[in-house]
Amino acid sequence: MKPNALLPAAVLALLACGSPSIADDKVPAFFLPIVENSQPPPTKDQLATQAVYQLNKSMFNIYNNALAVYQKNIRARVPLIMGLFSGKGGRFILYRPGQEPLEAPSVPPIYQAAKSVGHTAMATYACVAPYIADPKADLSWLRLMRSYRLEVQMAKEGIVNLDVTPEEQALLQDTLSQILTFMDACIKNETFTYAELLAYARGVEPDLEKLIGVASSAQVGHWFQVLTEWKKMLGDDWSKTYGISNSIYVARQNNILFSVMAQFFGKEAFNDRLLLFETTDFQTTPDLMMTAFARIVGDRVLGEVFFANDRLMDYELLGSGGRAAIEKEMAARGEKPLLPPLVPFNSTQWPMKTDPASGTGPASFGDLHKSGLLKP
Secondary structure, three states: OOOOOOHHHHHHHHHHOOOOOOOOOOOOOOHHHHOOOOOOOOOHHHHHHHHHHHHHHHHHHHHHHHHHHHHHHHHOOOEEEEEEEOOOOOOEEEEEEOOOOOOOOOOOOHHHHHHHHEEEEEEEHHHHHOOOOOOOOHHHHHHHHHHHHHHHHOOOOOOOOOOOOOOHHHHHHHHHHHHHHHHHHHHHHOOOOHHHHHHHHHHHHHHHHHHHHHHHHHHHHHHHHHHHHHHHHHHHHHHHOOEEEOHHHHOOOOOOHHHHHHHHHHHHHHHEEEEEEEEOOOOOHHHHHHHHHHHHHHHHHHHHHOOOOHHHHHHHHHHHHHHHHHHHHHHHHHOOOOOOOOOOOOOOOOOOOOOOOOOOOOHHHHHHHOOOEEEE
């Protein structure tokens, strides 16, 4: 093979013509496909803007690096109980310094059985509700219902083999019987009315309440037992143990896992060592929860260093400036602003904070300045 056989044609052409002199500032032809640009060069203002914006982009790399270090150090020093929502009634994981994570056993099977049967009643409603205006005009619901009915019948027949009490088995059977009765009427008539749907829903509702009681009792009782054992296991370390749980919007106020932990941690731990993280999905991962936890702990140290208050960073920093700006805009319009009341940064209210009397200390930057914690 010849020495120049592997060189690109454009390079060979350049070599054949001789290399451009160092003084020649004209861009070689073979560069043009990757450098030629019909757009005008950026202005000085655009370059300056990019340079300033880049500072914030680079901040995330630096912050994430620090966060990884924080997370490693926190795991080595701080006991943590993590409660995660799951279809099985939750997961609880105990993290102890220097030891492997300890995951608790699952909630007894009756929890999932009761919840699944209760959801079946609502799934049957959802099967027909979109077609309530004229069920005969579009029979798509009928195909769905016939398919789902087979699953409901199979579940009903299998309930006799569930490891549950006779009373629980009877409740499950009765609920599914009512659901099947409604399904059979809809399938036979190939239609339904709102009155029939309402009668079905209200008829099965008492069983749904009972199923909620059965499921929640099994769930709460199980986790009470787990946390009782873990609190005894941790001993004196309990006073420095953190608890975290996740929640989506609909479950944040009556979050069962958080509520169970609250009974063991006490009110003084709310928003201090016991934290509720709002997530976009019912289920999240331990890694994501641990990252969020490390971010909060790290930011609390930052808050003390910069602002003389370790809880200020639990709130959106721009929020206080935004609040003042909203008040100013509304005042200019002669209207009263609609804003939540100011509450102390260290509020222990459950866990949505709206009561000014729920804590003590500063509740704004102005309070920090007036108290002398920050320079006037």
